[in-house]
Amino acid sequence: MSLSRCQLFEAGFPTHVLHLTDSTCNGSVRDGRLEFHFDNDNELCGTTLTSNGTHFIYQNYIQGEVEPHGGVTGVISRERHLNLRFCCEYPLSQSLSMTMDLNPLESIVTKKLPSGKGRYRMRMIPYQDAGFRYPLSGSHINVEIDQQIYVAVQVDGVDGRQISTVLDSCWATPVNDPSYAVRWNLIARECPNPEDSTVELIQNGISTSAHFSFRMFTFTRNSSSVFLHCQVHLCLLHLNDCTTVSLLPSPTHLGHVHFVCKMSENIV
Secondary structure, eight states: OEEEHHHHHHTTOOGGGOBOSSTTOBOEEETTEEEOOOOSSSOOTTOEEEEOSSEEEEEEEEEEEEOTTSSOBTTBOOOEEEEEEEEEEEESEEEEEEESSSSOSOEEEEOOOOTTBOOOEEEEEEESSTTSOSBOOSSSOOOOTTOEEEEEEEEESSOTTTEEEEEEEEEEESSSOTTOSSOEEEEETTEEOTTOTTOEEEEOSSSSEEEEEEEOOOOSSSOSOOEEEEEEEEEEGGGSOSOSEEEEEOSSSTTOEEEEEOOOTTOO
C-alpha cells in the first residue's frame, strides 16, 4: 500500500507520523511515495480478515496525528488525525471445469479482478491414486470404465491457515458446457450424490485443497467424453462452519476417518 508523499505534505501530515493499525509498522519513502509493507506471516501489522457473504476482505488502516501549533495547550487542541481505511477483496465463490479424457493435465481458472480486488488461482487435477501423488497426464486421458478416479480442487494464492476450499457441487456432462441439460451429479449441497454409491468426499472445507473420487462411467448417449465441473466457495476457518460433514473413526482401519454428511437447512 502506498500514498503520495506530496499529497500527505499538502494535507499537513509528515511521513514519519504515519503508521498502520499496529503503530510499530511505519512506512518508508520510495520514488515520492510512502509505502507500507505487511504480510500474513510475521508482519500482520493489525490486518484483519472478515467476510461479507460474497467476498473475504483483508482490512487495515493508515493512521497518524499531528499538532500543527506545537502541542495541546490547556483544555483545547488543534490536533489533526488521519484514519485511512484500505482493503483488498477476494470473491468467495467460483466455478471451474475440467475435461476428463481430452484434456491437458490441469484445468486452470485465473480470475483477474478490477483494481483494488485480489486474485487467486483455482485448479482441478485428476489423479490415479488415493494418495494424490500420481496425476493423470497427457493431452488425451483414457480411463477404464469403473476405474476409481481421484480429483483435487486446489486454490493457490490465499492464506491456507485462515481460508479453506469448499466444494458446493460437482457434476459431469457429455460436452464441455457446465449448463448442458444432460448431466450427472457427483456432489450436491456439499455431499456425495446418494444415487451414486461410488462417489466419496475425501476432504472438503478443511484446507485450500478439496478431494473427492468416483468410479468412471460413460453417458449412454450424446458423447463418449466426460467433462467435470465444480462450484466452489472459500470459507474462513475461524468461523467453524466450513463443512456440513462430521468426521467419524472407521471401525475397521486404525487411524482412518470417513465423512458422514449432515445436511444443513440453510444451504441453497
